[in-house]
Amino acid sequence: MRLKTHICKRTSVNNNIDYRLQSSASQRSASGNKEKANKEKANITPLSCVDWSSNEEIYFVSDDHQIYKWSANTRDSVEVAKLPDDFIPTDLHWLLLGGRSSGGGKGSDTLLICSNDGRFIILNKSARVERNISAHSAAISTGRWSPDGAGLLTAGEDGVIKIWSRSGMLRSTVLQSDEPISCARWAPNSTSIVFSQGCYMSIKPLAANSKLTRWRAHDGLVLSLSWSTHSNIIASGGEDFRFKIWDTQGANLFTSSTEEYAITSVCFNSEKDVLVVGSFNMLKLCSSAGWSYSSCRFSEPTVGSFYTMSWSTDGTQVACGTSTGNLVVGYIVERQLISRNLKATTTGRKTINLQDITNGSSDVLDFPERVINFGLGYGHLIVATSNQLHIYNEKYINTPIIIDGRTDVRVIEVGKKFFMVLDATSIWVYTYSGRLHLNPRYPGLQAQVPLLTARAVTLGLDVLAIRDNSDNTVIHIFDLVPGASRQYEPHSLRAKTQIAEISACRAGTLDDQYVVLIDNNRELYITESRNLNGAGGGGAAAGGAGNAERGLNGRNSNCGEIYKIGTQLTTVMWASETNILVGVHDTCYSIWYCPGEGAADPTLIALTTLTIDATEFGKNITLESFEDAIVTFRCAGALLPVNVNIYCEILHRTLMEGQWQQALRICRLAQNGNLWATLAAIATRKNQLQISEEAYSAALQIDKVSYLQYIKELSSASAEQMAENSLMLGRLIEAETILLHNKKFPEAVALCLRMHNWRRALEVAQKHEPELLDKVLEKRRRYLKALQRDEWDSVFLPLLDKESDDN
Known part of the structure; x- marks a missing residue:
């Protein structure tokens, strides 16, 4: 993955100098135009205020008091308005009404511009000044609209941070100090502010009586900050020639090597897991973990230091203002996805190269509009352009299915039966034939769509789960089985603590569907996603009527049971074809071979979980894919494939087909404790008591063998036997529901x-x-x-x- 860049002049497009990374032949301007451009550039003031008003338009302003608009369609700049002569701008930010992605080529509504004399002005889309307010006694270093659009903050060199309403009325003074504030940013949920003073950084929650968190971040002045919407981490750049990444508690996650010059700007992409870093004549595209994808160094022409950067609303382009007055626009190319035998790579703004690795064939896919996002998996390629979705089947690559009307697609998740799209307006679930299968609705969803990320929405085999952004402890679960009642009336699941990430299993049977949750304490929980009201498994008969009895221990009647199965997890991923789960800790990773059926029994979880040291991988490990029996990790840019137990993969596939005797033979051949425990848990859940007894015996669980012998003495398939079966797996509420439903x-x-x-x-x-x-x-x-x-x-x-x- 890398950035392609070009430098935009404020005059006509004929004077533009096109500079592309690692390609000296791409400078299309003649030498005479280049000399002319350099002479003009000597008289241009630094460009310190840049922001996108839509996916195709950039507004910028500098010390010459002119507000310009640059269009991606014409590659030209036009003057929009002129500021007063005594108003020297220091920051600029557009408020995109309706959320981050409302721009979509339609333009936006309200522009905030701050000055070095302590004033800020609010302009409407017609460039008319609506408010002109004296806010600080010194220069305003930062002026930012809140992510929810409810207000704005200003931070000044007088050491004061203030919050204002959208109409310009003062709401509160967050901080008063003697140190000047060089930069400030909102938290993604608008509940906290991070700011820098000298070489220190601080996080100030806006809740009453909350404490300030302050730490020394750099050996020199902190020049720039950015708070990631995607990963909820903070990046900083300083005069010590380094950029660093922090968590919300102030713990350092990454420190870069020393660059040649000070880091003058950092900016997280709100839609993708990347960070762009600017220094003198250098632009670097990095992962949010810190390691670098690519660097772009500008030697001819010289652009100077990058003062400000802003990503477009769709997350595909970045606009940068430099100390020499240049506007530099870059877009991401060479983004790559691999799934089994297919590899898809973006080679340009409107082209994707799709390769079949097994036979060496390759197809270049051209699109009429810019590629915004794409997803690959299960033999299908889903490509989102500015206004369309293109569905490709690997067997019929020349005849894609096209869906119109999907703008600013931010998330694409490919499933076995369906694929899910999160765009500017809603969430959509389609079949691979292009038919809309589900457009989920619940109270408050429309307002939450702009703030949803890939961590808050997950597509399983037959369920769609969405974390409620207004209450991060609630998950709404939709059933994707045709005709299911929960397809339009979701069930809500409430956790005890706020949820950071959710993931639904991608395989299994209809009765064995699970969702895992990672909370803000990095603890891992699992719950059933389909049998929330029934007993599940062997107690399927204890369905709907048991709902009235689920108030046990004060539990909500809409909720299933949630079990804790791990701690200190940073991320998790389900296998593509089986219900095996892998999760990453700080210095190791864990594989849960049977996370669902054994969740209620800590003994079974311990027997079916394997934790492996990963210090040799390095720090900041992330999960790239988990297909079949191969887990692919990414660390410092390198892809590290690791095999899970192939026998367990085969065992799961065998059990999904109901081949119990074949499963026994696999376990007898492998003679592995994890396999025996996995077979025991699944067999008990499916009421296969004879197989379960042998499996528990092989796993040396003598107490469970004795209890199984007692269960086998009960009437076969009776309510009592099914209840005792559930009780053995630790599912107390499920056992009680079975008995009550059967009176x-x-x-x-x-x-x-x-x-x-x-x-x-x-x-x-x-x-x-x-x-x-x-x-x-x-x-x-x-x-x-x-x-x-x-x-x-x-x-x-x-x-x-x-x-x-x-x-």
Whole structure:
């Protein structure tokens, strides 16, 4: 991946100098035009204010007081307005009403420009000044609209940060200090501000009585900051010739090597996982982990230091202003995706090269509009241009299916049956024939779409899960099975803490679908995504009617059970064809061979999880792909393929087809503890007790073998047997639901008593079988007598008092 760049002049396009990375022959201007351009450039003031008003238009302004608009279509600049002579701009930012991607070629609405005398002005799209406000006693170093568009911040060299409403009314003064503030940026959720003073950086939450986090970031002045919407990390550039990446607690994640000159600007791409870094005559495209994709050095012509940078709303182009007054525009090329035998590479703004690695064939795909995004997988290539979607099948590459009307596509996720698109207006799920399968809706989604990222939306085999941006503890799950009720009425799942990332499994059967969550504490949880109201697995008969009984322990009736299966995870990924999960820690990675069926039992999770040291890979490991039995990691730009246990991959495929005897033969051949435990968990879930008993015996789980022998004595396929089966896997609510749905009330009460869930036992008895109250109270008395304690539970005290009065 690299940037192609060209330098735009403020005069007509004929004077433009086109400079392309690693290609001296690409300078199309004649030498006479070049000398003329250099003479003109000597009289141009530094360009320190640049921003995109749409995907095709850039506004910029410098000390000459002129506001210019550059168009990508004409490659020319026109004067839009003239500022007052005493107004010298220091920062410029467009407010894109409707979200980050509302530009889409339509233009935007409100422009904020700050000056070096402490004023800022707000202009409408007609360049008319709506507000002219004296905000600071010294120069304003930063003026930024909030990501949610509710207000703006100004930070000045007087050491003050203020927040204003969109109409220019002062809301609050966030900070007052004696040190000048050189740069400030909003958090992606608009709840915090990061700013720099000298060589220090600070994060100030906007909540009342919140504490300031401050740390020494560089050995020189911090010149530039950027807060990533995609990864929620912070980049900084300083006079010590380095750029660094930090987490939101101030911990250093990456420190670059020393460059030749000071790092004058850094800017994260809001749609892709990349960072652009500017220095003197140098532009570098980096991963958000810090390592470099490519560098572009400008020696002829000289452009000077990059003062400001801004990505377009679709995340494909970057505009840069330099100290010599040049406007430099770059766009990403050579972005590459690989899936099995296919490799897709962008070779230009409107071309993709699709290769078949196995036979060496290659096709160049030309598009009428600029390529915004693309996805590859399961034998299909999905390409999003400015206004269309192109669906390619590897077998019929010359006859794509074209869908019109999709603008600013930010996320494409390719699944086995469907593919999902997140664009400027909504989320869309299509079949590979081009038919719209689902356009999900829930309260507040329309306002949240501009702030959704790939970490907040996931497409599984038959489900679509979306994290609610207004409440980060809630996930909305849509069923993609045709005719399912949840296709239009999603079920909501609530976690205890805020969720950072979600991922749905991409394979399995209809009854074995799971979603994993990573919360803000980096802990990993898993839950069923389809059987939220039923018992799942062997208890499928205990479906809908059991919903009323799911209030156990104060749980929401819409929620399934959430189990913790890992800690300190940075990212996870499901296998493409099986329900095997891989996750990355700081210095190692883990493989969960059976994360779903064994989730409720810590013993099973331990037996089916393999953790492998990865210090030899280096730091900042990310997951690139997980196809079949090969996991591909990326570290410092290198791709590192690693094999998982091939026998476990084959075992999962065999079990999905219901071939239990074949699965036994695989385990007997491999003689691996992970395989036996995986087979045991899945067989127990599917009520294959004979196979489960042999598997647990081979895994040396003697207690479970004894319990299985007890279960086998119960009536085959009875509610009692299915409930005990679920109980063995640790699924207490599932076991209780099975019994209640089948009207086995005495057994349900006995189950609660066995688990010492006294309140639930009392609740079930009072609701369904009042004659069982005496049994519950008798068990409670024996329990208290064994503990030698008096009754303390407020629920049982009135019942005991009433019983005493009756006696």
